[in-house]
Amino acid sequence: MTLSPRMFRSLLPAMSLSVILIAIFYLQPRTMSYFGLNLLLNLALPIAFATLAQMCIITVNDLDLGIGGFVGVVACIGATLLNDSPLLGVLALLGCIASYAALGALIHLRQLPSIVVTLGMSFFWLGLALMILPRPGGSAPQWLHAIMTFKTPYIPFTIIALSVVALLVHWMLKVSAYGTILRGAGGNPSSVERAGWSLLKTKVTMYALAGCFGVLAGLTLVGLTTSGDANIALRYTLLTIAGVILGGGEFVGGRISPIGAVLGAVTLTLTGSFLAFLHISPDWQIGAQGGILILVLALRAIINRAETR
Amino acid sequence: MSKNKKNIVTLTGVGKSFGAVKALQNVQLEISTGECIGLVGHNGAGKSTLMNILAGTLTPTKGEINVSQVAQDQLYNVAIAHQQGIRCVFQELSLCPNLTVTENTRVMHASLQGWGWRKKAGALIIDMLDEIFPGHGISIKALIDDLSLSQRQMVEIARAFSITDTQLRIVILDEPTSSLDAVVADQLLQHIRRFVSRGGACVLISHMLEEILSSCDRIVVMRDGTVVAEKNATDFNRDSLVAAMGSMAREYQHDANDDAASKRQGTALINCAPKLQHDEQQLRVYKGEIVGLAGLAGQGQTEMLVQLFSPQKSMAFVAGDRQSDGIFPLWSIAENITIGSMRNLLRKFLLDKNSAAALASHWQQKIAIRSPDLNHNILSLSGGNQQKALFARALASNAQTVLMDDPMRGVDIGTKQDVYDMIRAEADNGRTFLWYTTEFDELKHCDHVYVFRNGEIVADIPKTQMNEQRILQASFKASAA
Numbered sequence: 001m002t003l004s005p006r007m008f009r010s011l012l013p014a015m016s017l018s019v020i021l022i023a024i025f026y027l028q029p030r031t032m033s034y035f036g037l038n039l040l041l042n043l044a045l046p047i048a049f050a051t052l053a054q055m056c057i058i059t060v061n062d063l064d065l066g067i068g069g070f071v072g073v074v075a076c077i078g079a080t081l082l083n084d085s086p087l088l089g090v091l092a093l094l095g096c097i098a099s100y101a102a103l104g105a106l107i108h109l110r111q112l113p114s115i116v117v118t119l120g121m122s123f124f125w126l127g128l129a130l131m132i133l134p135r136p137g138g139s140a141p142q143w144l145h146a147i148m149t150f151k152t153p154y155i156p157f158t159i160i161a162l163s164v165v166a167l168l169v170h171w172m173l174k175v176s177a178y179g180t181i182l183r184g185a186g187g188n189p190s191s192v193e194r195a196g197w198s199l200l201k202t203k204v205t206m207y208a209l210a211g212c213f214g215v216l217a218g219l220t221l222v223g224l225t226t227s228g229d230a231n232i233a234l235r236y237t238l239l240t241i242a243g244v245i246l247g248g249g250e251f252v253g254g255r256i257s258p259i260g261a262v263l264g265a266v267t268l269t270l271t272g273s274f275l276a277f278l279h280i281s282p283d284w285q286i287g288a289q290g291g292i293l294i295l296v297l298a299l300r301a302i303i304n305r306a307e308t309r
Numbered sequence: 310m311s312k313n314k315k316n317i318v319t320l321t322g323v324g325k326s327f328g329a330v331k332a333l334q335n336v337q338l339e340i341s342t343g344e345c346i347g348l349v350g351h352n353g354a355g356k357s358t359l360m361n362i363l364a365g366t367l368t369p370t371k372g373e374i375n376v377s378q379v380a381q382d383q384l385y386n387v388a389i390a391h392q393q394g395i396r397c398v399f400q401e402l403s404l405c406p407n408l409t410v411t412e413n414t415r416v417m418h419a420s421l422q423g424w425g426w427r428k429k430a431g432a433l434i435i436d437m438l439d440e441i442f443p444g445h446g447i448s449i450k451a452l453i454d455d456l457s458l459s460q461r462q463m464v465e466i467a468r469a470f471s472i473t474d475t476q477l478r479i480v481i482l483d484e485p486t487s488s489l490d491a492v493v494a495d496q497l498l499q500h501i502r503r504f505v506s507r508g509g510a511c512v513l514i515s516h517m518l519e520e521i522l523s524s525c526d527r528i529v530v531m532r533d534g535t536v537v538a539e540k541n542a543t544d545f546n547r548d549s550l551v552a553a554m555g556s557m558a559r560e561y562q563h564d565a566n567d568d569a570a571s572k573r574q575g576t577a578l579i580n581c582a583p584k585l586q587h588d589e590q591q592l593r594v595y596k597g598e599i600v601g602l603a604g605l606a607g608q609g610q611t612e613m614l615v616q617l618f619s620p621q622k623s624m625a626f627v628a629g630d631r632q633s634d635g636i637f638p639l640w641s642i643a644e645n646i647t648i649g650s651m652r653n654l655l656r657k658f659l660l661d662k663n664s665a666a667a668l669a670s671h672w673q674q675k676i677a678i679r680s681p682d683l684n685h686n687i688l689s690l691s692g693g694n695q696q697k698a699l700f701a702r703a704l705a706s707n708a709q710t711v712l713m714d715d716p717m718r719g720v721d722i723g724t725k726q727d728v729y730d731m732i733r734a735e736a737d738n739g740r741t742f743l744w745y746t747t748e749f750d751e752l753k754h755c756d757h758v759y760v761f762r763n764g765e766i767v768a769d770i771p772k773t774q775m776n777e778q779r780i781l782q783a784s785f786k787a788s789a790a
Contacts (some may be wrong), residue, residue, distance in 0.1 A: 004452035019687060022535040129668065177415060177423070177426045180412045180415045183405070183407060184408055187406055188404065191403035192416055194366055194387055194397075194403055196386075197416070254405070254408075255407045
């Protein structure tokens with residue numbers, strides 16, 4: 001059986017990840033161990049959660065430019081309120097999710113461009129985070145730190161967590177019955193509406209889901225770093241968009257892949273380590289991530305061309 | 310026809326207006342079990358609007374909808390229509406291209422959920438496809454994106470006929486055969502007959518009159534938003550159907566103007582054939598003429614205009630869809646008018662603001678754009694006046710030929726009259742107009758009319774021989790021919 005272009009395209013995220021992993025193993029064989037992988041993939045979990053949040057927004061043809069700021073707010077809440085008065089902390093986090101859902105309702109009802117609304121919100125989130133935690137500091141709750149540094153036998157915790165999350169979201173959006181409606185709302189909104197579904201509900205659901213993943217990203221991040229910082233995740237905004245696209249998603253039309261998005265997030269995380277092993281300054285990291293993105297997208301364009309031929 | 314027919318839906322006095330435009334007026338329609346109703350009419354007769362109201366996607370501004378003898382209130386919507394077993398295959402394809410055939414079936418049926426929904430949905434759609442279109446060759450796991458146009462249409466039709474927990478009583482098909490070949494179209498028509506004989510009801514909207522005559526029990530003819538004829542299909546034939554669609558009362562009156570010397574002399578300004586033309590027929594346009602491009606909507610008229618358009622040859626274009634192709638929404642009225650004449654308004658390298666303002670106000674008066682100040686935003690104007698500003702843009706330029714792509718869509722009657730007069734005056738001054746219009750009344754202002762069908766010119770009618778009958782006959786030719 002020959003590999004069809006479509007199959008090849010869906011395997012592309014896994015292939016890009018394999019290439020970069022093999023390169024790292026080649027450069028530094030000691031990373032090919034429990035401890036090494038743990039170190040390498042340490043920061044992949046928060047980025048993967050944030051990427052899934054972005055993917056939820058992209059599914060309904062929107063774009064979230066505020067996710068980095070949002071993750072920062074959650075991290076700051078996690079390092080302060082959640083530790084000092086857990087009940088208040090949980091309420092604050094639930095409020096964050098609710099405000100994301102409200103954002104989705106606002107964007108749908110007023111027919112606003114999501115880019116403008118979420119860009120505005122990014123400043124709001126940053127301001128809020130600075131109000132909660134003016135200076136880097138605070139401390140993460142013990143239990144959170146314990147979860148993030150939990151030692152599972154044989155396979156590092158991060159890898160297990162990433163796989164479980166990827167499969168779960170895959171099931172939610174790609175297998176379940178309502179997930180079909182959610183993706184359909186991105187593919188042809190008027191068709192979904194004509195079949196009697198509420199587009200408001202799909203949008204609110206996706207934004208609320210994005211809020212949940214944003215909260216998980218912030219909590220896992222603060223569990224790793226143990227202290228909070230308002231600016232901790234500003235870089236995430238563009239990184240998550242890149243992760244979704246790298247994972248085989250498209251900006252419009254409800255074409256997304258949760259497993260791909262997680263693989264994309266991991267690939268982008270690993271490029272940092274890859275450059276470190278090459279003894280290239282971290283200053284080049286963002287540029288290198290861009291380079292990888294261009295490479296993969298070029299490959300995808302070539303595959304698409306082969307497909308239409 | 311079955312004797313024990315039961316009424317399913319009754320529409321009484323239904324009307325629908327979009328702003329000043331009345332799309333439907335006082336329509337009565339009854340649909341009963343076991344019948345197939347054919348709905349025919351020229352463009353803009355209100356067929357699709359009527360079906361959208363029935364399917365719950367549009368709310369009527371007037372009138373009453375009764376489903377199973379129960380009056381529906383203003384809240385009648387798609388979900389209720391679905392519950393009542395009323396489904397619609399819309400003219401533009403309405404499947405989600407990013408989902409598979411199975412998943413699109415799920416979008417239609419809310420009851421397909423829980424464990425194993427995918428299996429149930431797959432079985433449902435493949436059974437229906439096999440029943441209606443044997444030998445369709447469609448995989449239920451295929452993405453809609455990967456299917457051909459006619460396969461998509463087949464999936465959409467099969468999906469509309471598929472049944473889960475809710476009953477299915479009426480299927481509305483809006484131009485379902487437009488992208489199907491003859492064999493597949495015939496399979497569909499046979500299925501419609503089977504469905505109807507089992508007690509279902511169908512509404513078939515089609516431009517293929519043979520289809521309507523052979524498959525329907527009753528035919529409803531619409532014109533200008535009202536029902537003008539309703540008879541058993543056996544009481545119609547092709548000619549009487551076409552006659553019913555046109556209006557005898559509005560038979561064209563030849564006026565003195567027609568006797569003026571024909572402008573068809575000397576060499577033609579434009580001499581060109583549509584890309585899809587099979588024979589020798591050409592589009593000929595002479596200086597100072599108003600040439601109409603007629604026919605049903607979307608038969609290649611716009612493509613013809615785009616093919617002809619070249620600004621280097623001193624041409625201007627008036628777009629039909631003013632929101633997307635016409636106006637600059639952030640600019641003032643004056644800027645929207647003068648953008649076509651920038652070259653003439655230059656003083657050295659800079660724009661001469663005074664002559665630009667003078668040009669704009671000259672055209673404001675000439676074409677009667679109703680606005681206190683031309684520096685107001687273009688969106689402050691009503692739709693008709695926006696369209697006038699677009700005409701002013703074309704006429705203010707020094708273009709000798711003006712191409713118009715159905716420019717009067719949704720414009721009120723007063724504005725239309727102003728514009729018609731001005732076009733005539735400009736044509737007398739030696740300007741040439743090419744005018745695509747879907748309204749017969751506008752063709753009366755043309756010196757020569759070409760009727761388009763399937764991207765080809767099928768009739769070439771000089772003003773003296775033009776009447777509505779002839780244009781309708783040419784627009785609806787037998788599909789088999």
